[in-house]
Amino acid sequence: MVYASGVLTLTVAAAALVATAAESANSGAADRTPIPPALQALSRETGMQIVGPTLPAPPGMKGWAAFKGQQPLAFYSTDDGKYVIVGTMIDARANDLTKSALEKAVGSQLSGGIWKQLERSHWIADGNPAARRIVYVFTDPNCPYCSRLWGDVQPWVKTGKVQVRNIIVGILTPTSYGKAAALLAAPDPQKAFQDHEATQYSVNANNGPGHLKSLDSTGIAPLAAIDAATKRKLDENMQLMSSLGVEATPAVYWKDPNGLLQSSLGEPSSNLSAVFGPR
Incomplete structure (x- = not known):
């Protein structure tokens, strides 16, 4: 793990691990995964909206899409839900595996929610x-x-x-x-x-x-x-x-x-x- 610009960034040594996690994140079972307590607490304290475990992540972790205001946020939790890290998932070729998946996950909800606020x-x-x-x-x-x-x-x-x-x-x-x-x-x-x-x-x-x-x-x-x-x-x-x-x-x-x-x-x-x- 590397600490950069105030955000913890995860580096994955093998792209194959991410591919496996991506399949899991897209499955119906992943959508029913309980939200880790740390994320629940953060949501209550900050008003952050959690979309779900839809981001690619390596085995033993889950990738959570969220947003606050108009800011998309990515979190990665251990399978037991005890630890949560905020940041970007990068594979062995330095590819950003978070950005496009996060935009896809939160885009429509982020747009709809803010648009309604503007309308009101x-x-x-x-x-x-x-x-x-x-x-x-x-x-x-x-x-x-x-x-x-x-x-x-x-x-x-x-x-x-x-x-x-x-x-x-x-x-x-x-x-x-x-x-x-x-x-x-x-x-x-x-x-x-x-x-x-x-x-x-x-x-x-x-x-x-x-x-x-x-x-x-x-x-x-x-x-x-x-x-x-x-x-x-x-x-x-x-x-x-x-x-x-x-x-x-x-x-x-x-x-x-x-x-x-x-x-x-x-x-x-x-x-x-x-x-x-x-x-």
């Missing part, structure tokens, strides 16, 4: 409600890269093929929280958001990425007195952002052609078609 968040829609493609964006009212992204995706939005659901947070500057509250509490949030973003976008329309001006004093006025319902919505959005491990805006979430969740932190300016589809 407090967002302001931009675009056709009947659009086939939905994209979620965590956005701060004072984020210049968020406003740049808003402007860049308008050609897609205007085709009616895409709806962008803007999950409003207030984290960047002293006026961010009040502005975010003002957008969520507006009589017409969609119009308020459009007007705000149009103003913010215009501030930096002619500025390059390294020369974007602060937006703290422009756009919608911060809400001085925030009612309890609006505060709850805003706090829940920020809690969701934190639970997904997102620390900056914009953070973009969409589904690929296979229905699996994809994400990008920052403006995906060089990859807009992959996110928003053809114009």
Whole structure:
């Protein structure tokens, strides 16, 4: 065993051992294997979701797929369940035997679970409600890269093929929280958001990425007195952002052609078609 980058990594001397374990992991009996107590305790303490013993592992061990937030996790337990190691299984040829199996095991559950959380968040829609493609964006009212992204995706939005659901947070500057509250509490949030973003976008329309001006004093006025319902919505959005491990805006979430969740932190300016589809 080698300790690297804070994760225990298992090295298997013979690939044949892994092939045998893979067959076992794919059998019906493996699916009924009791979850080791250590994994159960970790799940209770961290909120980690355990998918099952679906990963290839050598004889005498079982490979468990799990995830927390949007982070896939791999665990390997001894057959008696007394010991559990977190890490990556590598064979004698230095092949990573964990990555693809883990992605396959948790992909659909990970995508479905996070997508439902995004759907339940407090967002302001931009675009056709009947659009086939939905994209979620965590956005701060004072984020210049968020406003740049808003402007860049308008050609897609205007085709009616895409709806962008803007999950409003207030984290960047002293006026961010009040502005975010003002957008969520507006009589017409969609119009308020459009007007705000149009103003913010215009501030930096002619500025390059390294020369974007602060937006703290422009756009919608911060809400001085925030009612309890609006505060709850805003706090829940920020809690969701934190639970997904997102620390900056914009953070973009969409589904690929296979229905699996994809994400990008920052403006995906060089990859807009992959996110928003053809114009």
